[in-house]
Amino acid sequence: MEFDWMKIPYALLTLFIVVNYGFLLNALIQKIAARVGRRYGIPIWQNYVDLIKNYGLRSSITHGAMFYLGPVFRLSGGVGLLLFVPAIYGSYMFSNLSFAGDLILALYFIFFGTLGMALGAGESGHPYAAIGVSRGLSQVTTSELPLALAVFSVALQYQTLSVTEIVAAQQGGILNWTLFTNPVAVAAAMLSFLGSMMRPPFDVVLAPQEIPIGPPTEYHSSYLALMQTNRAIFPVAKIVIYMNLFFGGASDWPTFFLKVFLIYLWSAFVGVVFPRFRVEQSIRWFLIWAVPLGILSILMV
Amino acid sequence: MKEELQKRVIKGPDGVEFEVEPLRDYYCEAPPTVMPGAYIQIVEDLFNWARAESIWILGFGTGCGAIEMRPLMTPRFDAYRYGVQWRPTPRQANLLMISGYLSTKTLKRAIRSYEQMQSPKYVVGLGSCTINGGMYWDSYNTIKRLDDYLPVDLYIAGCMPRPEALLAGFQDMKKLIRAGKGEGANRYAENFDWYKANQKRVIHDWDMPDYSW
Numbered sequence: 001m002e003f004d005w006m007k008i009p010y011a012l013l014t015l016f017i018v019v020n021y022g023f024l025l026n027a028l029i030q031k032i033a034a035r036v037g038r039r040y041g042i043p044i045w046q047n048y049v050d051l052i053k054n055y056g057l058r059s060s061i062t063h064g065a066m067f068y069l070g071p072v073f074r075l076s077g078g079v080g081l082l083l084f085v086p087a088i089y090g091s092y093m094f095s096n097l098s099f100a101g102d103l104i105l106a107l108y109f110i111f112f113g114t115l116g117m118a119l120g121a122g123e124s125g126h127p128y129a130a131i132g133v134s135r136g137l138s139q140v141t142t143s144e145l146p147l148a149l150a151v152f153s154v155a156l157q158y159q160t161l162s163v164t165e166i167v168a169a170q171q172g173g174i175l176n177w178t179l180f181t182n183p184v185a186v187a188a189a190m191l192s193f194l195g196s197m198m199r200p201p202f203d204v205v206l207a208p209q210e211i212p213i214g215p216p217t218e219y220h221s222s223y224l225a226l227m228q229t230n231r232a233i234f235p236v237a238k239i240v241i242y243m244n245l246f247f248g249g250a251s252d253w254p255t256f257f258l259k260v261f262l263i264y265l266w267s268a269f270v271g272v273v274f275p276r277f278r279v280e281q282s283i284r285w286f287l288i289w290a291v292p293l294g295i296l297s298i299l300m301v
Numbered sequence: 302m303k304e305e306l307q308k309r310v311i312k313g314p315d316g317v318e319f320e321v322e323p324l325r326d327y328y329c330e331a332p333p334t335v336m337p338g339a340y341i342q343i344v345e346d347l348f349n350w351a352r353a354e355s356i357w358i359l360g361f362g363t364g365c366g367a368i369e370m371r372p373l374m375t376p377r378f379d380a381y382r383y384g385v386q387w388r389p390t391p392r393q394a395n396l397l398m399i400s401g402y403l404s405t406k407t408l409k410r411a412i413r414s415y416e417q418m419q420s421p422k423y424v425v426g427l428g429s430c431t432i433n434g435g436m437y438w439d440s441y442n443t444i445k446r447l448d449d450y451l452p453v454d455l456y457i458a459g460c461m462p463r464p465e466a467l468l469a470g471f472q473d474m475k476k477l478i479r480a481g482k483g484e485g486a487n488r489y490a491e492n493f494d495w496y497k498a499n500q501k502r503v504i505h506d507w508d509m510p511d512y513s514w
Contacts, residue, residue, distance in 0.1 A: 038376040046355070046384055053355040053395075056348030058336040058486075059420040061514055213389050220392040220419050 011096045014087050015079065015233070017253070022232030023047045025261060029268045036272040047232065054225035063124045063218065070120010071219065071226035077113025078234035081106055085241055088256060089167045089249040103161045106241050107144075107151060110196070113234065114140050117215050124218035132214025135279040136205040142286040143195025143202070149294025150189035154245050156301045157182055163241070167249035177248040185297035186246045190266065191290040193242060195282065197235060197264075199271035204279050239263045303508045328510035333490040336420050338481075345481070352395065352421065353384075353478040356471065359394035360387040361414055364401025365461065366427040372464045385471055391417040396474070399451070401461065402430035402443045405503045408450060412500060415451055416513040420486035425474060426456045427467070435460055449499045452485035452492075 027044045034041030062068060084102045088094035118137055121129040155161055157178070158169045170176050179186050195202045206214045216227060239260045243249060247263070250256035277285060308322040324330070338345040362370065373380040374387065388394040391414045403411060415424065426447045429435035434445035447453050454477060457470040477483050489496060493512075501507055 034379075034381065039379045040382045041379075042381050042386075043384065049351050049355045049384060052347065052351035056339075056351055057395075057419045057421070058338070061419075213393070216393075217390045218392055224393060 007097060010093045011083050014094050014096055015082060018082055018087070018236050019229065019232055021257065021260075022236045023051075025236065025264060026232055028261075029264055032265070032268055033272050047228065051225050051228050054221055054228065057221035060221040060223065066119045066123035067218075067223070068120075070116055070123070071223045071230070073116020073120070074113040075226050075230045075233070077109050077111075077116060078230040078237055080112065081109040082233060082237035082240065084109070085163045085237075085244060086167065086249075087240055088253065089164070089171075089244070089251050091251070095164065098162070098164050101161045102163050103151060103155060103166075106163070107148060110147075110238060110241075111140065111144060113230065121215035121218070126217045128213070128217045129215050132205055132217070136215060139195060139202060139205060139279055139282055139286075142283045143192045143290070145192075146188040146286065146290035146294040147192040147196075149291065150185040150192070150297055151245065153182060153185040153188075153294070153297040153301050154178055156298065157185075163244050167244050170248040174248070178246040179248075182297060182301065184293055184300055188290050188293035188297055189242065189246060191293065192286070193238075193263075194267055194270055195286060196238065197267040197271075199267050201271070201274040201277040202282050203271075204276055204282065235264060236260055302506075306508050324510055329514045330510045330512065331514075332493050332512055333416075333420075333486070335487045335490045349479050349481055349483075352483070353475040356385050356396050356423075356474065356478075357388045357394045358385060358396045358398055359391050359414060359418065360389050361391075361397070361411070363399050363403055363407050363411055364428070364430060366400030366430075369427070369461050369464055369467060370398065370400060373467060378464045378468060380468060380471065383468070383471055383475075391415075392419065394418055395421070396423045396425060397451070398425050398427055399431050399447055399453075400427040402428075402435065402437045402440075403447065404442050405444060406442070408444055408500070409504050409509070412451065413509060413513045421483055422486050423454045423474065423478070423483050424451045424485055425470060426453045427470075428462060429458055429460045432456050432458065444503060450496065450503075452488040452496075454483055454485050 024044060024047075027042060027047050031041035031044065083096050084098060084105050086095040086098045114136060118133045121133050154166060158166050160166060160169075166178075170178060170181075174180070198206060216224065219227060240256075242263055243256075243259045247259055250259055306323045308320065310318055311321050312318050339348060358370075362368075372378050373385070391397075395418065397411070397415050397418065399411060415422070424447075426432060430437055430443070431447040431453070434440070434443065437443045438445065444450060455470060455474050457466055459466055462470075474483075497511060
């Protein structure tokens with residue numbers, strides 16, 4: 001198979017754009033949530049400053065090899081997710097390293113970071129980290145179920161496992177989007193989306209008030225900075241998948257930025273309206289409301 | 302010293318007996334070292350700017366002043382717009398706020414929390430209790446001068462200072478950090494023996510390692 005080496009720098013360029021967009025987007029969403037609470041909110045560049053500060057801390061301690069690898073796994077989950085799906089449809093430069101079966105790989109990468117985090121946080125030995133990880137894994141597992149079902153439904157509908165082909169099938173007008181051709185699958189996926197964005201009502205994993213910060217309790221300085229970088233990449237990468245599968249993809253950067261922002265806003269919108277679920281409530285919620293929708297979407301296709 | 306911290310012989314589940322010395326085995330007792338800044342001055346200046354603009358406070362309310370910090374998160378004062386955030390874990394925090402009087406019992410926890418923070422780290426004493434004992438000047442179980450036990454960078458005077466005073470204090474703290482004067486962690490490392498002697502003078506049931514990593 002012929003491999004085009006020029007794709008690698010192009011993919012890195014996509015990564016660069018997405019990292020910066022992710023930092024600004026995160027700050028913007030935080031600002032929006034703050035404005036809802038009638039606060040002024042953080043400056044838009046605050047996340048960059050936090051990142052520099054965390055890289056600039058002088059000391060850091062370790063709890064063992066997995067403690068190092070946890071943030072690395074997490075970051076590679078986000079980066080891998082981004083690199084293997086096309087960011088801009090129809091663009092040679094920004095179709096990244098997508099290939100025929102990338103949908104399966106993307107599903108795997110969504111889970112990968114959480115698993116890495118579980119290993120790393122487990123090594124830190126902090127009880128809050130263990131509680132956070134067990135909550136996180138059980139919640140992610142149940143919130144992945146409807147997404148997986150929705151993705152299978154979409155794959156069945158278009159008879160392909162390639163994200164590029166799914167986007168191609170949705171071109172030519174807003175009514176060709178999966179949102180309108182398979183609304184039940186989109187509904188299931190959007191409910192699942194809430195569960196993985198670390199925003200209320202599904203942020204019991206971090207639970208800043210009761211179990212201080214959960215899995216990353218022991219993480220600091222450069223480790224934390226790596227995870228902050230992932231915090232910028234991962235939501236955007238995940239939204240790119242949603243955008244490609246359900247909302248017709250994007251054929252240029254402005255459309256990309258707008259669609260990603262709007263999809264992100266959905267989780268922020270739900271987050272500011274509803275209070276936090278306990279973990280057993282959120283699991284039950286996913287199993288009762290989201291999973292049947294996913295099954296229904298497969299049956300309807 | 303507490304019973305569970307004493308050196309003892311333990312019989313394992315497989316019948317093998319081994320000796321356990323908790324303070325030696327479970328903790329690292331190495332004293333802290335002085336950590337110089339970045340070699341190139343302009344990099345250190347950049348870091349100092351970032352440290353000043355992103356102050357993460359350890360959410361550890363020690364005295365009655367803790368109640369003055371809560372309004373800072375609310376819409377009326379909103380310290381987040383100045384880059385000040387609260388972190389629930391000492392590992393991620395840069396600023397330990399001693400908010401008011403500190404009983405010797407709490408001092409123990411404050412010391413352990415401070416030592417688990419990553420360098421460079423800062424201490425702010427809030428209220429007159431941390432300066433000279435304040436209204437608890439003759440109390441038998443509070444410390445009088447915080448500076449004897451932890452390297453204080455800044456005091457905010459008052460009993461209690463209003464949230465506005467805290468905001469002004471954060472701005473002063475930023476100036477100190479940006480000028481490269483926030484070297485409390487190194488001061489603590491340099492005068493480690495002096496600080497430990499002072500701490501052990503008031504904490505009679507010393508049952509922790511000399512430095513908590």
